[in-house]
Amino acid sequence: MIQMKGGGIVQFQASIPIYLQIADLIEMWILQGRLEQGMQVPSVRQLALELQVNPNTVQRAFLELESAGVIITKRATGRFITDDKAKLEQMRQKILTERTSEFIKTMREFGLDDAAILALVEANADAMKEGL
Incomplete structure (x- = not known):
């Protein structure tokens, strides 16, 4: 438990x-x-x-x-x-897709285009790797 x-x-x-x-x-x-x-x-x-x-x-x-x-x-x-591993993976993919869609929608509301969104994600991913 x-x-x-x-x-x-x-x-x-x-x-x-x-x-x-x-x-x-x-x-x-x-x-x-x-x-x-x-x-x-x-x-x-x-x-x-x-x-x-x-x-x-x-x-x-x-x-x-x-x-x-x-x-x-x-x-x-x-x-x-x-x-059922397949069922759990399906749930995981559903959640990741929903979260990603919400994130993209929010970024577009802030006026970012796809290139700017990708750049933001990459910059934050790099910063997280470095522990910043």
Whole structure:
């Protein structure tokens, strides 16, 4: 089981429904390695308590993840991260594509063209390599 303290923030005033924020949070935990393939996910009650939300909201997030094939439910044992590497890679690619699209949209709103966006990314990647 994972330690959830400080593991994520649910924004109650955000335009994104809370159950989707929770589903996104669990997906990020998987990508970060906090939840691994085949690992049991926290219970509805445990996660609801930690995130200070209604258990029904967590249940809905779990249903969303189940329908996407990210988690599976085993009767009388609990919910687990899928062992399907292809499904997890598909989830990873979906998240990376969404984040990249959001970034590009924001940069274009600041008036940057594709060449300027690429230059910015390269400069920041180089700076991160150097520890700046």
